[in-house]
Amino acid sequence: MSENSELLEIYRIMLLARILDKKILSIQRQGRIGPYVPCMGEEGAVVPSTFSLEKNDWLFSSYRELGAHLARGISVDLILAQLFGNSQDLSKGRQMSNSWGSKVLNDVPTAAPIGAYLPVAVGVATAAKLRKQESCVLAFLGDGATSASDFHVAMNFAGVNKAPIVFLCRNNGWAISLPVTKQTASESIAVKAKAYGFEGLQVDGSDALAVYLASKKAFEKARQGGGPTLIEALTYRAGPHSTADDPKRYRTDEASWEEKDPVNRLRQSLVSKGVWNEENETRLSKEYETLVSESLARQEAIRPLPPKELIFEDVYSEMPWNLKEQSDDMLLE
Numbered sequence: 064m065s066e067n068s069e070l071l072e073i074y075r076i077m078l079l080a081r082i083l084d085k086k087i088l089s090i091q092r093q094g095r096i097g098p099y100v101p102c103m104g105e106e107g108a109v110v111p112s113t114f115s116l117e118k119n120d121w122l123f124s125s126y127r128e129l130g131a132h133l134a135r136g137i138s139v140d141l142i143l144a145q146l147f148g149n150s151q152d153l154s155k156g157r158q159m160s161n162s163w164g165s166k167v168l169n170d171v172p173t174a175a176p177i178g179a180y181l182p183v184a185v186g187v188a189t190a191a192k193l194r195k196q197e198s199c200v201l202a203f204l205g206d207g208a209t210s211a212s213d214f215h216v217a218m219n220f221a222g223v224n225k226a227p228i229v230f231l232c233r234n235n236g237w238a239i240s241l242p243v244t245k246q247t248a249s250e251s252i253a254v255k256a257k258a259y260g261f262e263g264l265q266v267d268g269s270d271a272l273a274v275y276l277a278s279k280k281a282f283e284k285a286r287q288g289g290g291p292t293l294i295e296a297l298t299y300r301a302g303p304h305s306t307a308d309d310p311k312r313y314r315t316d317e318a319s320w321e322e323k324d325p326v327n328r329l330r331q332s333l334v335s336k337g338v339w340n341e342e343n344e345t346r347l348s349k350e351y352e353t354l355v356s357e358s359l360a361r362q363e364a365i366r367p368l369p370p371k372e373l374i375f376e377d378v379y380s381e382m383p384w385n386l387k388e389q390s391d392d393m394l395l396e
């Protein structure tokens with residue numbers, strides 16, 4: 064596939080993520096789903112990097128990577144089923160919202176403690192290397208996750224084992240209300256890779272082409288046995304941390320958001336290359352609006368919801384006594 068056709072594909076998914084994210088945010092505000100973590104502003108970092116993944120590779124994410132899951136092949140129906148926690152949700156409503164994943168797509172649902180999955184991601188990459196399998200791993204994280212002990216464990220283990228993994232840190236400047244200046248005294252996040260013996264680089268996360276090229280190079284290196292790379296993508300969290308957050312209480316930097324919008328930037332670049340125009344844009348936006356509203360109507364209507372006793376299933380082959388006690392108590396309520 065030529066670079067322009069890859070970029071067009073990337074653009075389509077970024078646009079779908081934008082439209083879907085806006086719709087989800089609005090239904091959350093109407094009380095139709097539980098809490099939601101929006102992704103607007105960070106599509107340029109997450110979608111292009113996911114395009115370097117092959118079928119047998121693995122994707123690990125946090126919660127703001129809606130576009131990465133769409134790029135990996137998770138359908139809009141499954142995205143919404145997860146948020147409604149209905150019976151079509153692959154985890155049957157037992158995961159926190161935004162914890163998307165799919166076993167067949169090697170897309171691993173996230174864990175709530177920040178960074179907890181990073182050592183697991185490195186383990187998967189190391190295992191693939193030991194077994195002489197071709198697979199690589201893409202692991203997303205936020206700037207806040209770089210203070211978690213699991214991040215350092217993962218970076219160290221990845222460096223020592225030359226694991227085929229690409230860490231993509233979305234540095235959006237905030238960990239809820241904590242600015243990145245209070246997160247680390249390092250000159251950058253990228254520089255941290257040096258201490259663990261591998262390459263770290265910074266890229267403009269609003270520039271989809273830059274992220275695409277940096278990720279492609281990092282994956283080529285990993286596939287050739289060159290080990291890990293840490294990519295720090297400088298992004299902009301355009302919305303609140305989550306629907307339970309009010310950024311007006313701690314943030315005043317919203318003025319220049321339009322220039323940073325990665326969807327607009329990629330669109331303008333495709334238009335200037337002559338491979339996209341207003342007519343294409345209108346047609347595709349309409350198509351996605353319809354896709355999203357039809358899927359929403361389908362997923363919201365699915366009843367009955369999974370029974371609450373399901374939360375005790377699929378973990379132990381025989382339920383331990385303490386869980387049995389909790390389950391009995393719950394069913395009495």
Ligand SMILES: Cc1ncc(C[n+]2csc(CCOP(=O)(O)OP(=O)(O)O)c2C)c(N)n1
Nearest residue numbers: 127175176177205206207208235237238239
């Ligand atoms: C170990 C742990 N500490 C704290 C939290 C609460 N928490 C949830 S999200 C978050 C901020 C993470 O920020 P960052 O990694 O920068 O990701 P972003 O939300 O900016 O995408 C925090 C502190 C948590 N989930 N796990």
Ligand SMILES: [Mg+2]
Nearest residue numbers: 205206237238
């Ligand atoms: Mg952050």
